Amino acid sequence: ETGVTQTPRHLVMGMTNKKSLKCEQHLGHNAMYWYKQSAKKPLELMFVYSLEERVENNSVPSRFSPECPNSSHLFLHLHTLQPEDSALYLCASSQDHKGAGYGYTFGSGTRLTVV
């Protein structure tokens, strides 16, 4: 148990589908993140939320839509995805959005395959 739980673990979706990824943390952290991890590439930061407010959006296509209803939950809504969006999507949390020294706690990720 890492303290950060992601569901589902695996997801296969068609390009016309709409689905959502869910992340939940019970660590009392104030910042949450969505990352994309593709094979042999660095982790790509997608979104950062601090105290439920989005503080960073790294030019992510609009087919990815985040939602943070409270400091414990984070969603990533997906629609009309492309095959190149297939990757491991990781959620992480930290004490605050600076994270320095405290480290980040990651979930186990959702393995997404777009067909």
Place this chain on the structure above:
Amino acid sequence: GQNIDQPTEMTATEGAIVQINCTYQTSGFNGLFWYQQHAGEAPTFLSYNVLDGLEEKGRFSSFLSRSKGYSYLLLKELQMKDSASYLCAVIRGSNYQLIWGAGTKLIIKP
């Protein structure tokens, strides 16, 4: 620009020692993390360096030289369970942006 380089893959023998290097070019350096990630699992925190020198934690040690833009992770008495990817990440700037390397896949052989 900002760039982090680490070897793509390394192989070592059970019981031996291995050193995984990470070099970086970035402005506004605020610290460096090492994470371990087993296949299909979450990355887990290993170490954090912000000052020059060696930080030892059991079988794992991490070294930082800020003037050289260089860090390494040293793993001693290797065990089969140490087979994983090791991710280097640098914190930069006043907003503490995290820049990640692509990771080093470490394969341990009996």
